[in-house]
Amino acid sequence: MxxxxxxxxxxxxxxxxxxxxxGATKPSRIAEDIAASNxxxxxxxxxxLREQGLIATDAPTPAS
Numbered sequence: 001m002x003x004x005x006x007x008x009x010x011x012x013x014x015x016x017x018x019x020x021x022x023g024a025t026k027p028s029r030i031a032e033d034i035a036a037s038n039x040x041x042x043x044x045x046x047x048x049l050r051e052q053g054l055i056a057t058d059a060p061t062p063a064s
Contacts, residue, residue, distance in 0.1 A: 004032070005039035010046075012037070013060045 004022075011020045022033050046061040055061070 001039060001041050001045065002036060005036040006041055006045065008033065008037045009039075009041055009062045010055075010059075013062045015060065 008020055008022065011017060022029075024030050024033065041062060043061075043063060046055070049055045050057055050059075
């Protein structure tokens, strides 16, 4: 799992967010962003972030 995947998916998990537009320096980056948004991020990852106090306990996460 990449940090890009986690960042994109975390941003999109909030119900107030309709879209995330990452910057792209070249066209191939767009394909990378799509792949990152579809990459599997284990639920245990989000749980670990909560346990370590890196995200709020009530922060929406993908598939939560």
